[in-house]
Amino acid sequence: MVDASRMGTGSAPAPTAASPLFLRDSEVRRGVELLYFGYASMIRGADRILDGRGLGRAHHRALYFIARQPGLAVSDLLRLLAITKQSLSRVLADLVREGLVESRVGEQDRRQRRLTLTPAGAALEAELFEALRERVAGAYAQAGQEAVSGFWAVLLGLIPLPDRALVLSLDQASRGRRETAGG
Amino acid sequence: MVDASRMGTGSAPAPTAASPLFLRDSEVRRGVELLYFGYASMIRGADRILDGRGLGRAHHRALYFIARQPGLAVSDLLRLLAITKQSLSRVLADLVREGLVESRVGEQDRRQRRLTLTPAGAALEAELFEALRERVAGAYAQAGQEAVSGFWAVLLGLIPLPDRALVLSLDQASRGRRETAGG
DNA sequence: CAATATAGGTCAACATGGTTGACGCATCTC
DNA sequence: GAGATGCGTCAACCATGTTGACCTATATTG
Known part of the structure; x- marks a missing residue:
């Protein structure tokens, strides 16, 4: 477990080579918040x-x-x-x-x-x-093609592997339909 | 308005220079789905x-x-x-x-x-x-620093400008606290 | 100082969308 | 024919949101 009393407002496990800056608590919190407000x-x-x-x-x-x-x-x-x-x-x-x-x-x-x-x-x-x-x-x-790729990559990474196939299957299915329809 | 009967399964407004491939309906749907399942x-x-x-x-x-x-x-x-x-x-x-x-x-x-x-x-x-x-x-x-930047950029773009300040203020506030505490 | 605005709490009724548990029927598979 | 599966339904309940009405304490302003 983690020392809870120190974690509340977010000084993370000290950034090291193995855990670089963009994995700090504050970056995680930013992601959580953007995801929450962005979805809403x-x-x-x-x-x-x-x-x-x-x-x-x-x-x-x-x-x-x-x-x-x-x-x-x-x-x-x-x-x-x-x-x-x-x-x-x-x-x-x-x-x-x-x-x-x-x-x-x-x-x-x-x-x-x-x-x-x-x-x-x-x-x-x-x-x-x-x-x-x-x-x-x-x-x-506004964000550009490159950013969109990153957006997809991170979101896909959030989804546990067993569920990922389910999400990707939506794309497969519709792609199949488009081809059949002769697009 | 849009011709609704043609839109259901997503052959978008034809991609042009002004509306490139990554803005097609299928790319938008992918984003919607990843956001939904990613958040969950x-x-x-x-x-x-x-x-x-x-x-x-x-x-x-x-x-x-x-x-x-x-x-x-x-x-x-x-x-x-x-x-x-x-x-x-x-x-x-x-x-x-x-x-x-x-x-x-x-x-x-x-x-x-x-x-x-x-x-x-x-x-x-x-x-x-x-x-x-x-x-x-x-x-x-898993996705890498670059992808994370794109992830943030797209999500921020989803939030209407008037609300954006509210979200960013969370960061400001905690940054202020960290500095005051002597980080 | 009196009037008004603001921050917050509370009561009551109701809507939405989820849960568990128990059952029933049609159909498929072995 | 037996059992598993796909789906529907009744009933009770829970979590979390809403509106509307009203109250108190404190701040602000004419």
Whole structure:
């Protein structure tokens, strides 16, 4: 363990060759804070849109992943959201009732429900994504390509290896779709 | 507005000189996802510690900022957390009852309550921070100094200018304290 | 000094989105 | 046919946020 009484406001393990300056407590705290406020800032615009429709962040997350991976099964969505099925079922019921999401019986495995967005759902997701895109693309443009690579690298490093595949699979899936569609 | 029906799965505004490859929808989505999973991964360890003590993330956030800026006023904390005073007062009452936080009348302005951590509070915050540090420093080390700079640059760009000062002031304040203490 | 503004606390009702636990049904796999 | 899996649902509860109303103590200002 660590001497707790000395750590509170952050004089870290003394920087050495093995633990250079950018790993000091103050640099870690800066990262924690930027991540917290950056994430909050990113979703603020989408929150306003959701408010107007009587939906919440939970609905947004579901819409987002269904848009990202059309036809995913409920179990896939559960894995991505890391919540219980009881919690998801409320959200999903809302979205279906509002005509934003459709659930069809799986073709190979008829126990599965494959989730897709209706046109209305796709339109709302696009509007929500546009709010995210505005902020993120602005930050990317301001910071530059190089910085963006670093941004991705650090965030990926935050995710424990076992979970990393899950995140990367989102990209794979959509890349696959683009190629199939003939992009 | 945007043609919503085409946007759902992300063939962006065609990349041009003014809107280069790294600003495409797929790059934005990657950022959104990494931010979401990265943030969740970062705090997972702290969550487990909190669980064991019957505390939640709200308590953690308060502890964090009080550690970061000892002696801040309730109104400062409210600004940082962006919640209502009714919501904060519950959290703060818990922390005071548990002997983790102390509130003293301000010296210049006796209406203010200046918040500080007790030794027990500082110890818990240190333990929680250690869980964050483990993840963040690992990601930093893995990605390298250059990447960390990019990580900060993009996140800072996500935060609207008016709020940016607030975030940077955390650094300023702690730097001031370190110098005063004779570091 | 009186009036007003500010910092903070508190009560009450309610919303959102998460949890656990128990069960049921359809379907797939062995 | 037996058991595992995917999904849905009921019920109770918890954590954390909201609004609105109202109170006190202290500071500031005309």
